Amino acid sequence: MAEAPKNKPIKRHKAIQPLSREHHQGLLLCWKIGKGFEKDIEPERMMNYLAWFWENHLKLHFEIEEKYVFPVLGENHELVEQALEEHEHLKYLFQVKEGLADNLKTVRRDLEAHIRFEERILFNEVQKIASEEDFQKLKEHHDEEISCGLYQDEFWI
Numbered sequence: 001m002a003e004a005p006k007n008k009p010i011k012r013h014k015a016i017q018p019l020s021r022e023h024h025q026g027l028l029l030c031w032k033i034g035k036g037f038e039k040d041i042e043p044e045r046m047m048n049y050l051a052w053f054w055e056n057h058l059k060l061h062f063e064i065e066e067k068y069v070f071p072v073l074g075e076n077h078e079l080v081e082q083a084l085e086e087h088e089h090l091k092y093l094f095q096v097k098e099g100l101a102d103n104l105k106t107v108r109r110d111l112e113a114h115i116r117f118e119e120r121i122l123f124n125e126v127q128k129i130a131s132e133e134d135f136q137k138l139k140e141h142h143d144e145e146i147s148c149g150l151y152q153d154e155f156w157i
Contacts, residue, residue: 010119013127015135018145019069020123022061023115025148029053033108035156043100045155050107054094056148062087065118068138072130079122086114 012020029050036046066087070080090111096103 010124012123013130013135015139016069016123016127018142019061019065020119021145022057023119025057025145026061026111026115030108030112032156033104036104037101039155041155043104045153046104047096047100049151049153049155050094050104052151053148057146058090058094060146062091064138064142068134068141069123069126072126072134073122077125079125083114083118083122086110086117090114 032049033046066084070077070083073080075081090107093103093107093110
């Protein structure tokens with residue numbers, strides 16, 4: 001599949017825009033992990049943030065994608081299969097309780113790659129074939145970006 005140019009903004013259908021904004025929050029999470037390592041923050045503190053982020057943001061985000069976005073392409077579509085495999089992998093990483101520093105590095109790398117894949121490839125394919133009914137169903141169930149609130153321990157600052 002052809003990849004979208006990295007320097008040109010991708011025009012998103014209004015129904016998918018909240019998911020794209022949530023992807024930005026995921027990229028910020030990756031940045032925060034990097035800042036945590038730069039500041040020699042204990043991995044436990046960063047993993048606490050990951051657990052909070054999972055419960056307050058990413059878990060619901062994945063559910064919405066799996067229920068309303070991926071079915072547009074069909075469960076046997078190679079891009080959907082890849083996205084679902086990556087979701088399972090990331091779900092696992094967010095639950096890891098040992099080897100925290102290495103796990104955090106893996107989360108940072110793999111979450112960023114997953115978001116880039118969805119934004120540059122998967123969502124573009126969905127937009128090509130989705131019907132207005134598909135977009136309307138997504139909009140009905142997810143019209144606004146998931147707000148995960150404020151986290152008390154801003155270790156990245």
